[in-house]
Amino acid sequence: MFKKIAILTLVLACLSTLFTACKPAAPPAPEVPYGGELKVGVNAEITGAIPTVGEACVAGAELARDEINAAGGVEVAGKKYKIVLVVEDNENKPESAAAAAKKLVTEDKVLVHIGANASKNAIPAGGVCNDLECPMISPWSTNPYTTLRRPWVFRVPFIDSFQAGVNAWFGMNEFKATKGAVLFDIGSDACYFQGFFFKKVWEGLGGKIVAFETFTTGDKDFTAQLTKIKEAAPEVLYVPQYYDEVPLIVKQANALGLTRKTGGPTVIIGHDGWESPDLIPLCGEDCDGLFFTTHWALDIAGEKTQAFIKKFRDKVGKDPESTGGLTYDAMYLFVEALKNCGELTGDLAKDRKCIRDGLAAIKSFEGVTGTMTPTSEGDMIKSVQIVQIDVPHKAFKWYRTVEPKDYEAALTEHGLSVEELMK
Amino acid sequence: MTYVLQQLVNAVQLGSIYALIALGYSMVYGVLSMVNFAHGDVFMVGAFIAFFAATLSKLPFLPTLLVSMLGTALLGVTIERTAYRPLRKAPKLSVVITAWGVGLFLENIILALLGPWRRSLPPLLPEKVYEVYGVRISILQLIIIGVSIGLMLILDFIVERTKEGMAMRAISFDRFTVPLMGVPENRIISLTFAIGSALAAAGGTLFSIAYPIIEPVMGMMVGWKAFIAAVMGGIGSIRGAVAGAFLLGLVEISTGAIFPSRLRDLISFVVVWIILMVKPTGLFGVARRQKA
Numbered sequence: 001m002f003k004k005i006a007i008l009t010l011v012l013a014c015l016s017t018l019f020t021a022c023k024p025a026a027p028p029a030p031e032v033p034y035g036g037e038l039k040v041g042v043n044a045e046i047t048g049a050i051p052t053v054g055e056a057c058v059a060g061a062e063l064a065r066d067e068i069n070a071a072g073g074v075e076v077a078g079k080k081y082k083i084v085l086v087v088e089d090n091e092n093k094p095e096s097a098a099a100a101a102k103k104l105v106t107e108d109k110v111l112v113h114i115g116a117n118a119s120k121n122a123i124p125a126g127g128v129c130n131d132l133e134c135p136m137i138s139p140w141s142t143n144p145y146t147t148l149r150r151p152w153v154f155r156v157p158f159i160d161s162f163q164a165g166v167n168a169w170f171g172m173n174e175f176k177a178t179k180g181a182v183l184f185d186i187g188s189d190a191c192y193f194q195g196f197f198f199k200k201v202w203e204g205l206g207g208k209i210v211a212f213e214t215f216t217t218g219d220k221d222f223t224a225q226l227t228k229i230k231e232a233a234p235e236v237l238y239v240p241q242y243y244d245e246v247p248l249i250v251k252q253a254n255a256l257g258l259t260r261k262t263g264g265p266t267v268i269i270g271h272d273g274w275e276s277p278d279l280i281p282l283c284g285e286d287c288d289g290l291f292f293t294t295h296w297a298l299d300i301a302g303e304k305t306q307a308f309i310k311k312f313r314d315k316v317g318k319d320p321e322s323t324g325g326l327t328y329d330a331m332y333l334f335v336e337a338l339k340n341c342g343e344l345t346g347d348l349a350k351d352r353k354c355i356r357d358g359l360a361a362i363k364s365f366e367g368v369t370g371t372m373t374p375t376s377e378g379d380m381i382k383s384v385q386i387v388q389i390d391v392p393h394k395a396f397k398w399y400r401t402v403e404p405k406d407y408e409a410a411l412t413e414h415g416l417s418v419e420e421l422m423k
Numbered sequence: 424m425t426y427v428l429q430q431l432v433n434a435v436q437l438g439s440i441y442a443l444i445a446l447g448y449s450m451v452y453g454v455l456s457m458v459n460f461a462h463g464d465v466f467m468v469g470a471f472i473a474f475f476a477a478t479l480s481k482l483p484f485l486p487t488l489l490v491s492m493l494g495t496a497l498l499g500v501t502i503e504r505t506a507y508r509p510l511r512k513a514p515k516l517s518v519v520i521t522a523w524g525v526g527l528f529l530e531n532i533i534l535a536l537l538g539p540w541r542r543s544l545p546p547l548l549p550e551k552v553y554e555v556y557g558v559r560i561s562i563l564q565l566i567i568i569g570v571s572i573g574l575m576l577i578l579d580f581i582v583e584r585t586k587e588g589m590a591m592r593a594i595s596f597d598r599f600t601v602p603l604m605g606v607p608e609n610r611i612i613s614l615t616f617a618i619g620s621a622l623a624a625a626g627g628t629l630f631s632i633a634y635p636i637i638e639p640v641m642g643m644m645v646g647w648k649a650f651i652a653a654v655m656g657g658i659g660s661i662r663g664a665v666a667g668a669f670l671l672g673l674v675e676i677s678t679g680a681i682f683p684s685r686l687r688d689l690i691s692f693v694v695v696w697i698i699l700m701v702k703p704t705g706l707f708g709v710a711r712r713q714k715a
Contacts, residue, residue: 186685214685218644220634223433224679231426244541248634255552257559282543282636
């Protein structure tokens, strides 16, 4: 009996030393802060309705991590650091995204929080990161509220107002147009703002909006508006709607002879809401040859992008979705911020602040999704990809990249500022 | 001028589809004095049957239309037998609520079985467009308008010239006395539902060819508008439903054409409101003594 107790005590004693040994027992004044390992939190939609978005996000982050670590890590103030990912699943739920952000920031003590992707998750996660003062980069969220009045929150994609402006610029330049028109759903705030910003930039660049037509969510008949637009004969019609309404609008426009394809005066252009594998089956021939703006295309020209796509395919075995490239860029934005920061102290609060300032100080970053510069609001002035719908090949083919400098130059010429036009 | 004519063509197309659906509301109201709120969803089921007939069985236009009408007629009769007949003696409100329930049931069963994805009907009709004095009109529009008018004429013949039609009118006139005279009430009511639903299916098929995106909730808004058309024409009156539908199409398109389109629904429903203020029973409605 006595012997048994003695053994048990001994075992417990051994076990307890084992456990304490696991805990990093605050090494006194470490040589290299964080033991040479920088923790990056990834808050992704791994389960839930959009698992492929989360999958591509995590794969993009892992790809960047492996590359950086294989090259010996990131060098900050002469010291090398490896990157360690801490991945959390937010189940594509706003409340889980906030909880995951809180866990990453307070328990895992990450230096930077990457994610969440969908705006409904990124908005609450952004609130948590901003309150806890941890820098956050959302790879995919385009909703203005993700970063609005949140100095700690940044994003990789362009936002809708910027996209609408680029569409106005592209429409005017590509089709030598002066007369523009918009048709949008007045019941959807995202569509409303896009229509509004397109008009603002189009008129700012010296064009005229000859028809500014709306409809209500759920409408299927647009013939009254399209007949009216035909009467005004614009050269460009901007349709900031989604893939389920676009086929109806385009088909009716073609039947009315509004479009160039059917002998009319107008070219229809759109935004990234058009991008869906369902668009081509739903629209068919009618949509062939139309242009829209987006974040990502698999055939973007550029060595850096193509090299990334190849590496991604080798690693994951399939083509990267947009979140793959955008998260990859988010990782390198973090590296860029570290360089701008210049020194890590080991004091988490201080280093996070330094990284935030480093992100805000980025001037022009070249990623796989294009060149980008953050605004004071943490939004990106960045390249916009223009793709053309190719119905026979069932593909969205990359057409060109609108570089921010071209767009900015045109705006400056007319006395406008990009940042002002994004608000 | 071209502009006005073009908008007129747009209005006739929209009106003829509203008419096919409005007829079902009006007929059912005529014989049972109840508003069948599930009718918009019956229209949606008609569109889905047409979709499957056209994609899975690869049927051409006419068989697709007939299959959809037949299937939906059966659905209409089943709904009446299982959901409305047991409640025939119940308060009116219970039946209306049941109709809502049936509508939601149809929406959700389609949603559960097929998912929320949008589908599009293959092009069943040639997409040729004619240009007459600058007005563009497609074969599609001509067929839609033609089929609608044809079906309405057939309906008019059934109601006005056949024994069953006479029974329908009689029941609509007095639902309590007429069965006592040997008119088979249940059979006539079933027939009414069958015809009304078949017309909704025709509307659904034509609608999903003209506006080729179908989804489980598509019946809601169209159903509402057709109901408004039926009321505006004088609910219970068949010719009224047709007139109301074309009028609503015209009002919707012309307000969209004249005013800024963001005021379209606002103005068009103010017009409906004014019409009903001037003629509370609708265009063709007759003031009826409330029975029971």
